[in-house]
Amino acid sequence: xxxxxxxxxxxxxxxxxxxxxxxxxxxxxxxxxxxxxxxxxxxxxxxxxxxxxxxxxxxxxxxxxxxxxxxxxxxxxxxxxxxxxxxxxxxxxxxxxxxxxxxxxxxxxxxxxxxxxxxxxxxxxxxxxxxxxxxxxxxxxxxxxxxxxxxxxxxxxxxxxxxxxxxxxxxxxxxxxxxxxxxxxxxxxxxxxxxxxxxxxxxxxxxxxxxxxxxxxxxxxxxxxxxxxxxxxxxxxxxxxxxxxxxxxxxxxxxx
Amino acid sequence: xxxxxxxxxxxxxxxxxxxxxxxxxxxxxxxxxxxxxxxxxxxxxxxxxxxxxxxxxxxxxxxxxxxxxxxxxxxxxxxxxxxxxxxxxxxxxxxxxxxxxxxxxxxxxxxxxxxxxxxxxxxxxxxxxxxxxxxxxxxxxxxxxxxxxxxxxxxxxxxxxxxxxxxxxxxxxxxxxxxxxxxxxxxxxxxxxxxxxxxxxxxxxxxxxxxxxxxxxxxxxxxxxxxxxxxxxxxxxxxxxxxxxxxxxxxxxxxxxxxxxxxxxxxxxxxxxxxxxxxxxxxxxxxxxxxxxxxxxxxxxxxxxxxxxxxxxxxxxxxxxxxxxxxxxxxxxxxxxxxxxxxxxxxxxxxxxxxxxxxxxxxxxxxxxxxxxxxxxxxxxxxx
Numbered sequence: 194x195x196x197x198x199x200x201x202x203x204x205x206x207x208x209x210x211x212x213x214x215x216x217x218x219x220x221x222x223x224x225x226x227x228x229x230x231x232x233x234x235x236x237x238x239x240x241x242x243x244x245x246x247x248x249x250x251x252x253x254x255x256x257x258x259x260x261x262x263x264x265x266x267x268x269x270x271x272x273x274x275x276x277x278x279x280x281x282x283x284x285x286x287x288x289x290x291x292x293x294x295x296x297x298x299x300x301x302x303x304x305x306x307x308x309x310x311x312x313x314x315x316x317x318x319x320x321x322x323x324x325x326x327x328x329x330x331x332x333x334x335x336x337x338x339x340x341x342x343x344x345x346x347x348x349x350x351x352x353x354x355x356x357x358x359x360x361x362x363x364x365x366x367x368x369x370x371x372x373x374x375x376x377x378x379x380x381x382x383x384x385x386x387x388x389x390x391x392x393x394x395x396x397x398x399x400x401x402x403x404x405x406x407x408x409x410x411x412x413x414x415x416x417x418x419x420x421x422x423x424x425x426x427x428x429x430x431x432x433x434x435x436x437x438x439x440x441x442x443x444x445x446x447x448x449x
Numbered sequence: 450x451x452x453x454x455x456x457x458x459x460x461x462x463x464x465x466x467x468x469x470x471x472x473x474x475x476x477x478x479x480x481x482x483x484x485x486x487x488x489x490x491x492x493x494x495x496x497x498x499x500x501x502x503x504x505x506x507x508x509x510x511x512x513x514x515x516x517x518x519x520x521x522x523x524x525x526x527x528x529x530x531x532x533x534x535x536x537x538x539x540x541x542x543x544x545x546x547x548x549x550x551x552x553x554x555x556x557x558x559x560x561x562x563x564x565x566x567x568x569x570x571x572x573x574x575x576x577x578x579x580x581x582x583x584x585x586x587x588x589x590x591x592x593x594x595x596x597x598x599x600x601x602x603x604x605x606x607x608x609x610x611x612x613x614x615x616x617x618x619x620x621x622x623x624x625x626x627x628x629x630x631x632x633x634x635x636x637x638x639x640x641x642x643x644x645x646x647x648x649x650x651x652x653x654x655x656x657x658x659x660x661x662x663x664x665x666x667x668x669x670x671x672x673x674x675x676x677x678x679x680x681x682x683x684x685x686x687x688x689x690x691x692x693x694x695x696x697x698x699x700x701x702x703x704x705x706x707x708x709x710x711x712x713x714x715x716x717x718x719x720x721x722x723x724x725x726x727x728x729x730x731x732x733x734x735x736x737x738x739x740x741x742x743x744x745x746x747x748x749x750x751x752x753x754x755x756x757x758x759x760x761x762x763x764x765x766x767x768x769x770x771x772x773x774x775x776x777x778x779x780x781x782x783x784x785x786x787x788x789x790x791x792x793x794x795x796x797x798x799x800x801x802x803x804x805x806x807x808x809x810x811x812x813x814x815x816x817x818x819x820x821x822x823x824x825x826x827x828x829x830x831x832x833x
Contacts, residue, residue, distance in 0.1 A: 210587065212566075273795070274493040287792040290714075308791070317636050323575035324564040344564050345487070345557015347497040348575055354637020356790035360497055360557065362488030381486035382557025439636040 229332050232395035238415035240314075240334045241389055242444040243403075244426045247285070247306045249410035257307065258282070260405030264390070266378045268368035277359040279387040280309040280402055288435060289447075307411065309402075310357040310387035311435060311443030312336045318349035318358065327384070333415075334444065335389045345382040354439050358386045389413075416444070450598065453827040454820040460672065461823065468816040475809010478802040479554060487557055490803040495795035496786040498555070500807055503778035505551040507657070508814075509628045510650060510777065512544035512585065514658020516621035517688050523614050529680040532829070536669075536677075537662060538593035539821035541621075545586040547814035554806055574630045581624045588617045593821075601828045625650045632785065640718035640785045643706075649699045650777070656692035657773040659685045660766035665822075667763055675826045686762055690750040693769055697743060700776075718784050721794075731796040732784065735775050742772035 231237075261267070261280045268277055282305035286293045293302065316336050319329050326342035327349050329335070350358045364381045372378060376392060379385055390400035398404075403413045414423035423446075426432070432446040457465075482489045492499050518537035521527035553559050570576050592614055599606040629647035636642070663685050666677040707715045720726050722736050749755045749765035756762055783797050799807075 275488050276494045283791050290792055320572045321574065321635070323570055323573040323579075324561075324568045325570050326564070326568075342561070342564055342568065343558065344561045346552075346555070346575060347557070348573070348631070350497045351632075351638060351785070352635050354635075354790050356495070356793075359494055360492075361486065362492070363486035380558075381488075384557075436637070441636060 229330055231332055234397050235395040236397055236399075238333050238394075239417035240415060240444070241312065241394070242334075242414065242416045242423050242446065243309075243389075243400075244412045244423050244430075244432065244446045244448065245307050246410045246412075246426075246430075246448040247304055248448070249408040250282070250305055250307065251408065252305065254408070256405045256407065257402035257411060260401045261387070263371070264373060264393075264401040265376050265388075266365075266369050266373055267385075268365035269370065270363075270368050275362045277361065277365065277385065279359075279385070280307060282307050289433065291436075292433075306447065307402075308355070308357070308435075309445065310336060310389070311355055311441070311445045312387075312389055314442035314444060315440060317352040317354065317441060321348045321352040323348065330391075333394075335391050336386075337388055337391060338383075338385060340377065340379050340383050340385065343383040345384065347384060349384055354436055354441065355443070358384050360384050450594075450601065450824050450828065453824045457823065461819075464819065465816065468812045468819065471812035472809050472816065475806050475812060478805040479809065481802055482554070482806060483559075487555075489800065491797050491799045493795050493797070495789040495793055496783055496797040498782050498786070499797050500779065500799045500803055501551045501555040503782040504807060504810070505548050505555070506628060506650075506782060507774055507778045508544045508548045508551070509582070509625055510654030510773075511658045511661060512541045512548065513621045513625040513651070513654045514662075515541035515589065516618055517655050517659050517685075518662075519614065519621070520618055521684070523611075524618070527684070529678065529684060533662070533666065533677045533681050535593055535597055535825045535829075536665060536822065537658075538589045538596075539825060540658070540662060540665070540818065541589045542586060542593060542821060543814045543818040545582055545589070545624075546817055547810055548582060549586075550810045550813060551807075554810065574627060574634060578624075578627050578631060581620065581627050585617070585620050585624050588613060588620060592617060593825075597825055597828055600832060603832055622651065625654050632781075637790055638785045639714045641781075643703060645699055645703060649696065649703075652692055652696040652699055653773045653777050654692075656689055656696050657770050657777075659692070660689045660769040663689065663766045664763060664770070667759065669822065669826060673826050674830050682762075683757065686750065686756050686766075689766065689769060690747075690756065693743070693747060693750060696773070697747065717788060721787050722780060722784050726788065726794055729787075729794045729796050731798065732780060736780055739772045739775040739780065742768040743776075746772060 258278075258280055262269075262278075265279060267279055270276060284302060285304045285306050286297070286302045288306040288308055312335055314334065316327075316329055318327050319325075319336060322328075323346060324342050324344055326339045326344070328337055328339070330337055345360065347360055350360060361379050361381045361383050366372075366378050369378060390398070390402075393400060400411075400413050403411045412422050412426055414421035416423060418424065426448065427446060430448045432448050434443045434446055437443065478489075490499065490501075515537035518530050518534045522530040522534045553562060556562060565576055565579055592610060595610045596606045626647045629650040632638070632641035633643060633646035663682055666682055666685075670676050704719065707719055717726055721729065722732055724730070725733050746765045746768035749761045749768075756765070779797075787796070788794050
């Protein structure tokens with residue numbers, strides 16, 4: 194074969210194509226996702242879930258929100274454009290728009306309802322993520338984030354029907370009031386959201402928001418355990434979930 | 450053949466210099482964006498895809514439209530397109546490169562882009578989009594270059610390139626279908642959740658891409674000795690006409706389903722687009738401009754007397770291009786986020802740096818297109 198610069202460039206080009214082809218075959222031949230090693234002293238649960246009772250929430254209370262954002266180094270930019278939030282409240286009519294009607298009691302329409310990631314059993318954000326930076330931990334159902342793998346494409350934000358995810362539009366570190374050294378801060382350009390306090394569960398602690406709530410409006414527990422407090426509440430109360438018709442199987446239940 | 454891009458007139462070099470300046474300008478602001486983060490753009494917590502992704506979506510269509518030349522020429526032996534098929538293929542090359550660039554500037558962590566290859570995820574449409582786009586780029590570079598190189602030696606193209614050309618036909622359809630799937634498969638975004646998304650994208654692609662090609666043919670004739678001829682341009686004009694009609698028809702289908710069924714969740718996005726929602730109407734003038742431009746284009750295209758005259762045809766093509774750039778760009782992308790899942794209306798306005806970066810990417814694409822067309826035209830003129 195005659196060697197020439199042209200020939201060399203063609204071979205280099207083909208080799209580059211080969212580099213791109215390998216991962217495709219790797220993906221198609223993939224053999225399952227890696228397993229987690231759960232912490233021995235952690236809380237044991239097969240399907241974590243939360244029951245929220247908004248009737249117990251005092252109008253101006255922000256205890257759970259502040260506890261969560263302090264624990265997880267969530268920055269405060271002071272503007273809605275860059276805002277990052279893991280747990281917050283919204284008026285009932287916006288959380289459950291399908292339930293609203295013209296004769297609904299004004300107080301109920303405006304009642305603050307706590308919203309957070311629903312840790313869906315069938316999470317669209319996980320389905321759309323091109324790098325598996327967001328994934329569902331099969332062991333206990335928590336939808337988690339790998340901040341070091343996220344490329345910041347924001348496909349998960351488009352995929353989430355609950356608006357639970359926030360993008361770091363700028364460096365968050367200067368805007369964290371007091372850094373908690375036991376939880377990582379994030380870099381600009383990645384997406385984040387509630388993690389059901391998996392880092393606390395691993396140490397045998399309940400989520401920060403649940404502990405912070407003095408009114409016992411938030412209850413956390415294992416749905417697969419019929420003796421758990423969450424199962425008890427679901428047995429004795431009428432509960433609804435946000436947009437269940439979408440088939441995402443959200444795991445945050447609301448007592449109304 | 451590359452050497453042909455290195456000799457040119459004063460006009461050629463001034464144009465290249467102009468594009469380089471725009472490109473440098475955009476690059477400067479991209480460095481600012483890398484430093485500050487995507488917060489430098491007008492995007493917000495609620496509107497997370499905007500101008501960049503709008504350009505990406507629109508340009509995938511321009512790239513796919515090369516098939517409207519390749520298919521008649523290679524499958525139906527429509528000879529008149531032989532002269533300009535290369536223009537379609539090279540337009541596809543520069544458009545796909547722009548698409549990839551727009552995805553890159555939209556990433557929060559561009560340095561990690563290769564994670565898509567390191568952790569391939571078959572459930573993600575973005576993963577498939579990367580595969581079909583890079584494949585399409587490669588196909589068009591190989592086909593365009595091989596066919597042109599053969600032409601330079603006044604030889605027929607080698608046989609091995611034929612199957613690759615046939616492969617490029619369904620592949621062109623695939624790039625725009627997969628791009629539509631990025632939107633059409635999301636459960637919570639009712640504006641995009643329609644099976645008509647991919648057909649709509651394809652129809653508007655086959656209108657806007659050939660419209661641009663007609664304009665490019667006129668520009669090339671004005672500045673070089675290469676004339677595409679009347680027949681191929683008229684055939685392209687017919688393709689633009691039918692595709693624009695189908696495109697408008699599809700939008701009519703969406704409007705019927707949404708407004709006759711009167712499901713509020715589906716109506717509110719279209720209300721935001723055309724009349725505004727709760728006093729928010731940033732996109733309303735743009736959308737009506739798109740409607741008017743589309744109407745003018747259709748009137749000029751459907752009437753055979755105006756379609757056959759170059760002046761009105763050029764106006765019609767420019768109108769089709771502008772109309773679909775609005776509708777398929779910001780109109781389609783931003784509206785999907787308004788209102789948000791929590792019923793919030795956050796309007797989107799691009800910022801200066803964002804516009805500069807966008808212009809920079811367009812300048813890069815036009816520069817690549819200029820160089821490729823310079824080579825193609827030089828070979829054509831030489832062998833004629």
